[in-house]
């Protein structure tokens with residue numbers, strides 16, 4: 580497949596480039612533009628980004644490889660990022676990961692045959708207080724996961740319902756009396 584940006588996208592990229600003294604800092608936002616357009620940034624898309632920004636392919640490749648948020652190959656409709664970093668690990672992150680793998684019949688890094696789900700094992704999602712955590716397609720956070728909650732989320736997604744983040748109740752602190 581031949582990957583190209585449209586005239587409008589190229590104009591948008593020029594605006595981004597103009598914010599910086601050189602092209603390198605534009606790598607992240609332009610990779611996002613590419614991923615939003617093509618659904619992934621596989622090597623040929625990375626080459627397009629490098630060409631467009633006038634940067635070495637190795638640089639763009641290095642950036643894309645570093646972040647799990649950039650998809651290096653075609654993914655399922657929903658990408659399930661399960662955190663197994665320390666806090667989530669202590670709170671059962673691996674149990675959630677393996678339960679999800681068994682439920683969907685794939686291992687992390689794989690996509691279901693119907694192209695509905697991809698599982699990724701990821702590092703800290705920056706919400707350790709809500710462990711164990713999962714993120715759906717670089718967007719919605721699902722917190723305090725249990726096997727039952729995983730069942731509910733998967734059932735919902737299959738029926739077009741995106742789960743909502745459920746924040747902890749704010750601790751009620753009695754105001755100090757003067």
Ligand code: FES
Nearest residue numbers: 662664667704707
């Ligand atoms: S360790 Fe899982 S969100 Fe930080």
